[in-house]
Amino acid sequence: MERFEFHNPTKIVYGTLEASKMGQWLNGVAKSCLLVMGKGSARKSGAFDRVAGSLKEYGIEFKVLEGVKSNPVLSKVEEGIEVVKRGHLESVLALGGGSVMDTAKAIAAGALMEGANIWDVFLGKAEIKAALPIFTCPTLAASGSEMNGYMVITNEETGHKLATGSIHVYPSVSVLDPELTVTVPKDYTAYGGVDAVCHLMEPYFNGPAKYTPVQDALAESLMKTIMNETMACLKDPSSLDHRGAMMWGATLALNGLTKAGVGEHHFPVHLIEHAISAIFDVPHGAGLGALLPGWMRFFATKRPERLRKFAIQVMGVHPHGSDEEVIQEGIITFSGWLEKIGTPSRLKDLGIGKDSLSDIAHNASFQASIWGMDGVYSGDVIHTVLTMAY
């Protein structure tokens, strides 16, 4: 195990119908909030009425910022910062998926930036020193943003989708109400499962080769559970049992627990996917699914022992047979899961032309330089991965 610090101060409140009591957590902390939402599903599902009703009950004033889209954009963040500053709002409350939560975090930090703007932070040119209190009420099991200090924003002018993080943007309280997720359509339910599983895979595969039995065991057990629960949610979308298990599983998949101690590691699949969705605006989970089996074939040439372990421990492949056979069967079984839940499992499933691979590689290599990954993931290496995933 490598040296690590683990500090996750977010309070989680899990329970059916807890969204209707959201106001109690802001009460005493902030007299007002910016309520950040997506493109309408929270109004349609009744989630907005529940949360807004509870805010009113506790006398919390709020302004609404609506229309956050998947692959959330910087202009929306800037709009939110303006509303917060103009209204002297004291906190930010996200009601939505990862895009909404990430937008809310960027607003909460951006509203208190001095002498720099929030995009400078994504570019590594400025640091977050404070943020307004952040509350989240996720409506999708996927990003894990409700229990971590990360956010991903796309600058639509430059076409870059970048990630950053800070201890100041951990939500104060996140309310996980599985009832809010029963209306999530099948495709986004599946994309959420892929995203959560990929959050577990990246530190599992991409750390230095250290002895990390605790982290491995946690990641493997969460991967298996989330894969099962994704299938169960698709079969029985209104089951609070399955929606709830998937929600908590997705939260734990990126709350820092399974990566603490694995050492410095990369998120290459996320890196490349961000380039794809910055250019083609595909759903994040669909992009990840399209990349993963190809990336696994590439990675099998680098660290076969990890893919063998994954195949046996997560995909249930029998450990007889050569490394090559076991790994091959593991990747096929994983692709089979992607197909069963109806997500892309190859790049061409996204309708992207093979002639676009160079553009994607170029965009991704710019991000790699910001993430400090260009030594390992050059444009050429990324192009190889893309070709193997096509």
Add this chain to the structure above:
Amino acid sequence: MERFEFHNPTKIVYGTLEASKMGQWLNGVAKSCLLVMGKGSARKSGAFDRVAGSLKEYGIEFKVLEGVKSNPVLSKVEEGIEVVKRGHLESVLALGGGSVMDTAKAIAAGALMEGANIWDVFLGKAEIKAALPIFTCPTLAASGSEMNGYMVITNEETGHKLATGSIHVYPSVSVLDPELTVTVPKDYTAYGGVDAVCHLMEPYFNGPAKYTPVQDALAESLMKTIMNETMACLKDPSSLDHRGAMMWGATLALNGLTKAGVGEHHFPVHLIEHAISAIFDVPHGAGLGALLPGWMRFFATKRPERLRKFAIQVMGVHPHGSDEEVIQEGIITFSGWLEKIGTPSRLKDLGIGKDSLSDIAHNASFQASIWGMDGVYSGDVIHTVLTMAY
């Protein structure tokens, strides 16, 4: 899954030789501390020199409270409270195992009690409203006290060993330095493994029968890992890989993660063990080992499906065969692990006479009434468990 709140604000710093940098975490938070220690092992191993040296480096004044024993006693807590009050000490730093950490927590809370004393809290007659900042530097992988808000103290006058908890006694920072644990003797290494595994077992077995796949998967994977790592530490006591994995595993075993969402649950094995060690002063982990197989035989008559799952998922029993066969093999395999690591696996291994079972049951049933468990664990039921474990 049941409604839950999960909020664990403790910052964990893991790494070899991190104890030598302990002072940095108090720096800026407190100008002084009470350094709480056990009966001499921290001085012998050099842990005291490292921590004290770092405190001096940062100019943190400290007084030492030494001599905390296993099954820590109230009189020591009261002595510590006096030293803190007299010296106007601003924080408490525990350097030791679970007994030292629990004593430190009780001192940190007791020093700020008004109009009541700390034992009233254990009796359920008063509440903790504040505590001095608590720092821990565990020297044993066992209790998990370094990342939770619980403490267990024995009142030697009344002969009762009671547990209580509060959000205020979560340590601010806990430094896990596996180097400090390489000198732990074999018997206490093994007892620590049993304690950590038992912390995972109690919520796993004793919650209401709900659908908790995430919690089950986490608990099962941690149980397996800790069992393996205990054996590995005994085989190779100086291995930082194994000591480190065991240390982090034991921390996660009782940090609230695997029990959040399982619903109201009891800790019957801990309850009965507390009675045993209150009367006979045996090491906590030895008492748990002596009870567990017997308690499993008792519990198999109540919830066979959970014991079957445990046998298959944790002990690796092949799922063919009847429930009875699978369960029986699971318990035998678990007893075999206890024997391999050299801990008691029956009550008589502790040298306790059969005629003492009534006294133990009587003591435990008093605690059961304080824990609100007397409905399920009456004196008669406890006596039955004791008889099956003898």
